[in-house]
Amino acid sequence: MTDIVLRDVDDILADRIRRVADRRGWDLPHTxxxxxxxxxxxxxxxxxxxxxxxxxEVLQQALEALRGVPDDPGYSLIGRVRPPPGREGAES
Structure with missing residues (x-):
């Protein structure tokens, strides 16, 4: 394996790398x-x-199932935005 040497690394970057190593319990080369x-x-x-x-495929099936949620005044409106009054049917 080739050795990797970093030169002229600023103190902030070196500290960030050391923090990742400490959090993960890794040595610096592995990090x-x-x-x-x-x-x-x-x-x-x-x-x-x-x-x-x-x-x-699973994601597509889940999206298809969500399209089948009945239009009710509560649950099916989660994540949907109604057009402002007077703009129903207007193109965006």
Whole structure:
């Protein structure tokens, strides 16, 4: 495995890395490797969340089930926004 050497790291960043290591009970090399791997995943995926096919199917089924919730004055309105008076049917 290649050694990773960080030079000219400011004190604040070094302290943040040490705090992660302390919280997790890891040594600094393990912590740096973990943070580098996670950071690469975020940069490569540009922060996108991806589901595998099983997760996507379950999520789609849950969304379909939610569409079937009857229109009542309470529960089914959670998360829905009614248009202001006089704007019913107006396009956004």
């Amino acid at each position: 740096l490797l973990h943070l580098l791997e996670r950071g690469l995943h975020v940069c490569e995926d540009e922060g996108a969340v991806r589901f595998d096919s099983d997760e996507s």
